[in-house]
Amino acid sequence: MKSEYVDLYAQITASNWWVRSRHDLIHRLTEDALGGPARRVLDVGTLDGALLARFGTAGIRLGVDYQIAGHARTAGALLDSGRFTKASACLLPFPTASLDAVLSVDVLEHVQEHTVALDEALRVLTPGGVLVLAVPAHEWLRTSRDAYLGHLRRYARLDLEQLVQAAGFRIRHTSFFAIPSMFGLLGLRLLESIRVVPPNQANNAAQMRTGRLNAVLYRLATAEAALARILGLPLGSSIVIAAVKP
Numbered sequence: 001m002k003s004e005y006v007d008l009y010a011q012i013t014a015s016n017w018w019v020r021s022r023h024d025l026i027h028r029l030t031e032d033a034l035g036g037p038a039r040r041v042l043d044v045g046t047l048d049g050a051l052l053a054r055f056g057t058a059g060i061r062l063g064v065d066y067q068i069a070g071h072a073r074t075a076g077a078l079l080d081s082g083r084f085t086k087a088s089a090c091l092l093p094f095p096t097a098s099l100d101a102v103l104s105v106d107v108l109e110h111v112q113e114h115t116v117a118l119d120e121a122l123r124v125l126t127p128g129g130v131l132v133l134a135v136p137a138h139e140w141l142r143t144s145r146d147a148y149l150g151h152l153r154r155y156a157r158l159d160l161e162q163l164v165q166a167a168g169f170r171i172r173h174t175s176f177f178a179i180p181s182m183f184g185l186l187g188l189r190l191l192e193s194i195r196v197v198p199p200n201q202a203n204n205a206a207q208m209r210t211g212r213l214n215a216v217l218y219r220l221a222t223a224e225a226a227l228a229r230i231l232g233l234p235l236g237s238s239i240v241i242a243a244v245k246p
Contacts, residue, residue: 017214018181019050021221022105025177025240026132027054028229030101033130033172033242038101042124044089044117045107055101062099064092089117094124101125104133109151118167125245131169134240135160137176141185141237143192157239169243176236177228180220185237 030038037057046052046063055061064087087093089104089111102121111117121131136146136154146154161171227233228240 015214017218017221018178020218021225022134022178023051023054024222025225025229026051026103026105026134028225029173029240029242030055030103030130030132032229033132033244034100034128038130040099041101041103042092042094042099043103043105044092044121045104045110046084049084051103051105062094064089090120092120092124096123097126097129099124099126099129101130101132104131106134106136108133108135109153109155112152115163115167118163118169122168122245127245129245130172131164131243131245132240133164133243134177134238137237137239138182141182141189143185143188145185145188155239160239160241164241164243168245170246171241171243173229173232173240173242175228175232175240176238177224177233177240178237179224179233179235181237182235 030041038055039058040060040062041052041055041058042062042064043049043052044064046065049061049063052058052061052063061083063084065084066086066088085093089107090113102125104117104121108114108117118131125131136151138156139154142151142154157174157176161174164171224233228236
């Protein structure tokens, strides 16, 4: 992920409609799969720790990030119980079978050896522990923004499910989500076929942090996330999977 976008992302997570609704979905899917609150949670690619702030009842909240662990100190999201470490998703500095939940949101697409990252998630989870991951969907939605953000790939649902199962997980729930973003990316692809679109100019809606439109978009995204969680959605620009270690 490009550093200028990372800096922006770390500033918007507290109130941005897109990030908040995404984090809400990850939190609820984690508790659904565990059958209750997680006690020991690891967020891989934590950025500023905003996702971990959703897990306020967890006794241990850990975050790792390969590039920008320093951003975590500015968030204040984890109060005094959070701990952050600079580490790779492919080499997690935690004991085997030590965690209840591993979160991986918009991370796997950046990792060259993504099967190793899944193996590591399985290793650090206790039996019955949960992996919840979200990734960008569909190579046919690839735009210049994917290169700008450092995406090595976008995933097909079946391919992703097979990767997760091959790592040793049992899948509990899979869904697409972010349907409006899918149409936005299709529009961007069409526009890029006509002219060059600077990637940092194609992200205005996703950068909103305040205002009435931000609030309205959050309500709409929350409703979509509820459908993704309960029923599963057949399309969208992202895929979310909740899987359990046997």
